[in-house]
Amino acid sequence: MFIFDAHLDLGMNALEWNRDLAQPIEAIRAAEDELTDKVDRGMGTVALPEMRRGRVGLCVATMLARYTRPGEQLPGWPKNLVAGWRSPEIAWSVTQGQLSWYRAMEAAGEMKQIVDLPGLDQHLSRWHADDANAAPPADAPIGYILSLEGADSIRSLDHLEAAYAQGLRAIGPAHYGPGRYAQGTNATGGLTPEGRELLRAMDELGIILDATHLCDDSFWEALDLFQGPVWASHNNCRALVPGVRQFGDEQLRALIERGAVIGAVLDAWMLIPDWVRGQSTPDESGVSLAHAVDHIDHICQLAGNANHCGIGSDLDGGFGREQSPRDLDTIADLAKFTKLLEQRGYSTADVERIMHGNWIALLRRAWS
Numbered sequence: 001m002f003i004f005d006a007h008l009d010l011g012m013n014a015l016e017w018n019r020d021l022a023q024p025i026e027a028i029r030a031a032e033d034e035l036t037d038k039v040d041r042g043m044g045t046v047a048l049p050e051m052r053r054g055r056v057g058l059c060v061a062t063m064l065a066r067y068t069r070p071g072e073q074l075p076g077w078p079k080n081l082v083a084g085w086r087s088p089e090i091a092w093s094v095t096q097g098q099l100s101w102y103r104a105m106e107a108a109g110e111m112k113q114i115v116d117l118p119g120l121d122q123h124l125s126r127w128h129a130d131d132a133n134a135a136p137p138a139d140a141p142i143g144y145i146l147s148l149e150g151a152d153s154i155r156s157l158d159h160l161e162a163a164y165a166q167g168l169r170a171i172g173p174a175h176y177g178p179g180r181y182a183q184g185t186n187a188t189g190g191l192t193p194e195g196r197e198l199l200r201a202m203d204e205l206g207i208i209l210d211a212t213h214l215c216d217d218s219f220w221e222a223l224d225l226f227q228g229p230v231w232a233s234h235n236n237c238r239a240l241v242p243g244v245r246q247f248g249d250e251q252l253r254a255l256i257e258r259g260a261v262i263g264a265v266l267d268a269w270m271l272i273p274d275w276v277r278g279q280s281t282p283d284e285s286g287v288s289l290a291h292a293v294d295h296i297d298h299i300c301q302l303a304g305n306a307n308h309c310g311i312g313s314d315l316d317g318g319f320g321r322e323q324s325p326r327d328l329d330t331i332a333d334l335a336k337f338t339k340l341l342e343q344r345g346y347s348t349a350d351v352e353r354i355m356h357g358n359w360i361a362l363l364r365r366a367w368s
Contacts, residue, residue: 001338002129003056004356005331006263006312007212007234008046009149010061011098013316017044022110025050025330039278043320046331048110051142054332057127058114058356060233060312061102061144063168065094066175067152084152088180091153099166102144112141115167117367120360129356145363147210147233150175150184157201164205170231171202172210174218182218185245190221199226208366211235211255212312215244223254229366230258231359234265234312236295241273249302256303259365261358263312264292268323271295282326289325289333293340296354306350310358311337 013019017038019028025047032041051057068084085091105111114120123143128134147170154160154171173195174184181195191199195218202209203226211219211232223230232255238246247255247262255262268282269275271291282288296309303309315324315331327336341351353361 001055001132001335001352002058002124002127002356003054003334004310004359005051005056005059005315005334006231006261006310006359007147007149007265007314007317008059008061009064009314009317010046010059010144011101012062012064013044013046014101015094015097017316019044021046021048022105022108023047023049040316040318040320040322043322044316045320045324045328046316048105048142050330050332052136052140054330054335055127055136056142056331056334057129057136057140058123058143058359059145060147060170060359061111062147062149063095063098063153064149064175065091065098065153066150067091067180068177072177088152088155092155092159095148095153095163099146102146106141109139109141112143113167114143114145115169117364120363120367124360145169148172149210150179150213151181151195151198152179154181154198157197160198160201161205164207168207170208170210170233171198172212172233173198173214173222175213182222183215184213184218185215187215188217189215190217191225195222196225202226203228206366208362211247211260213245216248216251219247219251220254223258229362230255230260231362232260232262232312234263234314234317236265236270236292237298240295240298241270243270245270252299252302256299256308259308259362261308261310261362262299263310263359264295266292266313266315266324266328267317267319268325271325277323281322282324287325288327289336289340292325293337293344296341297344306346306353307358307361309354311355 035041066084127136174182183189238248268287
């Protein structure tokens with residue numbers, strides 16, 4: 001089945017992990033055999049050939065570069081990731097570097113940026129997305145919608161307009177900790193004055209609001225202020241895994257009422273309770289893709305239908321196989337969700353919605 005993954009940090013992996021994602025996953029892992037600078041070396045799960053093999057033909061691909069003020073602490077932030085750049089100007093430059101990599105992948109025929117409905121329809125047709133029995137052409141590029149995870153790098157509203165002209169179509173105003181525009185995971189407080197201006201400008205441009213990572217205070221203020229389309233690209237359920245990184249049922253219901261889609265994220269500590277990063281292992285904990293289905297099913301029960309769930313894997317988002325479901329070796333294994341959902345009693349139509357249809361329907365509404 002055709003798969004839409006709503007959150008992949010491809011540009012960050014290419015530039016900060018120095019991974020050639022056009023290579024087979026075995027080659028990427030082998031190139032990292034002797035590297036120890038990051039805890040997930042040799043354990044990556046994402047490569048463009050693996051996406052093709054699993055029919056993950058469309059994704060939301062991020063730019064990510066947060067700004068950290070001198071002395072600022074980011075509780076809960078993984079030690080293997082850069083905590084933040086020292087100025088918004090540096091952060092902007094880093095995102096522009098990531099964008100340059102996406103452009104290079106387009107020039108090589110590996111990827112294709114999707115910015116509007118004609119481009120979306122053309123890409124879906126090329127991948128035969130509506131036919132589960134048809135294989136895409138061997139040279140089909142991976143489609144991507146450009147998103148910004150944490151808006152710290154947007155130096156001004158002029159930079160926002162420039163980013164939109166470059167194809168930016170979704171923004172999560174905050175990431176971890178306090179931000180220039182909103183407060184993120186493990187922080188508290190609402191939008192900043194600049195954040196309220198940012199959301200108004202996003203509304204005018206038609207940029208999708210990604211509610212992921214917003215702390216509770218900023219979440220409610222953002223939903224009250226922002227009138228445009230909303231999604232949560234990679235978020236699980238607080239009812240199943242307690243913690244501020246997940247959304248509570250009241251937040252999930254608010255997103256459902258707004259017509260949002262919530263993507264199940266595959267980072268193990270957001271799938272099961274009591275996971276200890278750096279100590280727990282997939283095999284010992286028993287974490288599996290079935291736990292992600294638990295989160296999907298919880299949202300479906302809240303909604304009374306399967307119209308608000310999808311996949312936002314966040315695979316290789318600062319972790320690899322050491323912190324992924326034990327039955328996932330590469331991103332191609334997202335295809336296993338089809339059978340798991342069917343075993344839970346989901347109809348073929350509902351499975352199609354979860355695997356790709358809900359994200360595509362939201363894009364059609366946002367871009368119409």
